[in-house]
Amino acid sequence: MKTKLLIFLFALPLFVFSQNKVEKLHQTQALNCKTCHSCDIPTKENPCIKPCPRERLITIEQTPSDAPSILTIDKMKKTSDIYAPVVFSHRLHAEMADMGGGCRMCHHYNPPGEVVGCADCHELTRKRTDLSKPDLKGAYHQQCMNCHRQWSGKVECESCHAQNGSAKKTESKPKTDLAAKQVHQKVNPPExxxxxxxxxxxxxxxxxxxxxxxxxxxxxxxxxxxxxxxxxxxxxxxxxxxxxxxxxxxxxxxxxxxxxxxxxxxxxxxxxxxxNHKTRTGFDIAKNHAKLTCNRCHVEKGKFAGLKADCSICHGTWTKENFKHLITGLQLDETHADFECTDCHQDKNYANPTCKNCHEDKTYPKDKPGKLVKKSK
Amino acid sequence: MAKQSRRDFLKTSAIIGSAAAGLSSSTKAAPKNVLSEDRMGVLVDTTVCIGCRKCEWACKTAHNLATDPIETYEDRTVFKEQRRPNDKALTVVNEYPNTTSDKFPINVKVQCMHCDKPACVSACIVGAFSKNENGSVIWDGDKCIGCRYCMVACPFQIPAFEFEEALKPDIKKCDFCIERTSKDKLPACVEMCPVEAITYGRREDLLKVAKDRIKNYPHRYVNRIFGEHEVGGTSWLYLSSRQFEEIAFPKLGNDPAPGVSEAIQHGIFAYFVPPVALYALLGGVMWLNKNKKNHETDTEN
Missing domain, CATH: 3.90.10 (Cytochrome C3)
Structure with a gap:
């Protein structure tokens, strides 16, 4: 009795610790119970864990360059085979997948940890009791054919396999050489x-x-x-x-x-x-607003129309105190610096300053109320 | 089952026939209950099949039928016309267009469905067909008299007649690779299929697999397993992305085909009612005509 109790006490923290570890891991992944368990209330006796569920449970965060470059698929190899094993340019395919759905396009199940290969879940023998997933040969072919059929519409064995004892064997050689490197050329985007x-x-x-x-x-x-x-x-x-x-x-x-x-x-x-913002809307953004992202001004998502070309909408009301005229590239001289903005800028977008309020013989931009400097931010 | 030669059969049938003439028959043509829970089946997933026709080659090779070399099966021009299994090919693959993606035509393998309640077994008047506990429906050449009732009865039009040797009747159809499966091997087509579009297993397990696939990929499949209920259930089950009737599956009810044919056949011949009724009817017509004539002659006089 005593020994049993001791063993229990010794085992308890281990048990609790392992539970915690699993829970923590599961929590970070925001997993749904049903992703792994088939029943509503999994117990220790009956955890009802699904065999390799085809769900989005993917943790492969590899880049194509991390992936093995060439894999020879010869796990199912038999002496009676008509066709030779496929030399699979894994990295090349990973690169192609990278432009699509990524690793998960093929590695459709991968719990945290090592990268799960096809043979880790799919059985070698076709005559088996668990029929829920195809055997290894079926799994490989289904996976490959999904894209290759779409690509060429062809299902010929020779497009991937060399025939055993055939001279064609050498044909896949140059392909493998290419596949060892990353080969896809730069994609030129259209204008x-x-x-x-x-x-x-x-x-x-x-x-x-x-x-x-x-x-x-x-x-x-x-x-x-x-x-x-x-x-x-x-x-x-x-x-x-x-x-x-x-x-x-x-x-x-x-x-x-x-x-x-x-x-x-x-x-x-x-x-x-x-x-072109100017021809499209009448408001030229090339001068002062070129570097802004659209949503700096068009705040409401998806709504672009209806914004008036009125500086105060975004910038508030400018006064001689809060506006440093220097940033426009024109440093006002002492006389002009004391004026209110509206003395010269009478339209709302401050576009065409006028001198007429004080000077009869002067016009902008021929005459300037100060000196030009380099624009500052 | 003891082997029975044709001569034996004819002898016994003559005796039975003469005995039956005097007796009211209570024959039940339906097969004995062989629908074991462990009977086997095959699930064909037409969304996986790529139409490589390797199953056709494997089938011919396993059944010692003449075949071209395996490379010739990559010729897809055969899909231009719909083919049917015959005495030279017990299974064929056909192709139908896929309405959603032209890159993925739908390929459908055709062979005997191995019905749970087979019409051929019930139609065969000499008992050459039998339904077995492993789900197969097989044919015994020693008993066949070449009447071809099975060909008419089959809702899938599968049994094919070998016409070349008229005196030695030979019905050809998929035999579920009974020789291979009795040696614990897979049917030849199942073993060959590169993509495992065809899965061999307990029919009950396969139904579960099929239902799981439909549940997990509702967009991939129509929500129906052909063969689950059709004509009372078949050993071969099909999954498809298109309605089955659109890819040349026969439109069938859920009642077993023998039920229909048997009811008619047995109804007509039960107790010799129809012949008696026919003679009674004819007699009645004659009698009426005679009366009419008599009446006419009476009025004339």
Whole structure:
């Protein structure tokens, strides 16, 4: 009895400690119980842990350069095989996946810790009792075919496998050499993409890529979060957009634009050049506001229209005390520095100062009420 | 089951036939209850199948049927027309367009469904077909008399007749690789499939797997397992992204096919009612006509 008690007392802190550790780890991941447990109340006797759930439980935070470059998939190898094992350019594929969904595109289950490989969950034998997931051969082929079918529409064994005892064996060699390095060349982003739409009025949608990237500073991932290789490499590219539903076609634009209304904002009858704040709205931002992000002034998300070209809306009322005229690049001389702003600036945007209030023979910008200096911030 | 030669069969059927003539028959053509909980099945996931047709090759090889080399099966032009299993190919793969993505056509493997309540077993008048405890429906060539009732009865039009040798009747259809499975091997097609679009296992387990897939990927599948209830359930089960009737599956009710055919067949011949009724009807018509004639001659006179 005593020994049992001792063992219990000795084991208790261990048990509590391990519980804590698990709980902490689980808490940081914000896991849902059902992700791992199949029943409502998991107990110690029956934890009902799901076998390798195909859920978004991914912790691989590797970059393609961390990943192994070449893997030979020969775990299922048998002497009777018709085809030789695939030499899989893992890093090259990781690089491609990086442009799409990342590691999780293939590593669809990976609890914290080591990177889980396919063979860690998928059994080698097809004749098995747990039928909930495919065997290793099936898993590999399903994973590969998902993209390769889309890529080329081909399912020929020879596109990945060399035939055993065939001269074709050497063919995969150059590919593996390439795959050892990171090879994808720099992608040159387009400046302007013109879409011809089936819309009767407003056939043309001009998508100015440069504007979106530079002027509006939109992160690449905002639009290109789940890109597939065949976006660029597909043989029949124009068909891809035409086949999609109306909602699908607008899905990316709809992130920012209201695509349900105001079709004519984007659908025009001619190509529209890059965005120019002055021609579009009458307010020139190139002089003083060029470096600001849009949302500094257009505070309300998604609403751009209706902002008046009135400095006081953002800057409050300027007075001779709170405004340092120096930052405009013109240092007022002593006489002029004492004046109220409105003595010279009579319109709301302070654009065209007048001298007429005091001087009859002087005009701006020919005559200046001070000296020009280098603009300061 | 003891082997029975055709001669034996004809002898016994002659005796039974003469005996049955005097007796009212209470035959039940439905198979004995062999629907064991552990009966096997195959789940075909048409969303996974890539149409490589390796199963066709494996099937022919396992059944000693003539086949072209395996490389020739990569020819996808065969999909231009819909094919049916026949005496030279016990399983074939067909292709249907995918309405949502043209890159992923839907490929459907066709073979005997191995019904739980098979119409062929019930239609076969000599008992050459049998439903087995492992779920298979197999055919015994020694008993077959070549009547081809099975071909008519099958709701999937699977049994195929080998016409080349008319005197030695031979019905060909998928036999669930009964020889291989009795040696604890997988059916040839299941073993071959590179993507494991076809899974072999206990039918009950497969139903659970199929239901889990539908639950986990509701956008990938239509919410139906073909073969779960159709014609009383089949050993082969199918999952699909399109409605099954759109990819050339027959539109079938949930009642077992034998139930329908049996009821009609047995209804017609029960107690010789129809022949008696027919003669009674004809007799009645004659009698009426005779009366009418008599009446006419009476009025004329």
């Amino acid at each position: 302007l993409v013109k879409y011809d739409t089936p819309k009767a009025n407003g056939k043309i949608v001009s998508f100015n890529h440069t504007d979106h990237v530079s002027t509006f500073s939109i992160d690449c991932e905002k639009c290109h979060s789940n890109e597939s290789c065949n976006k660029c490499h597909a043989k029949y590219k124009p068909a891809s957009l035409a086949n999609r539903s109306v909602a699908d076609k607008h899905v990316i634009c709809a992130n920012c634009h209201n695509t349900k209304a105001n079709c004519s904002d984007c659908h025009k009858n001619s190509v529209v050049g890059s965005f």
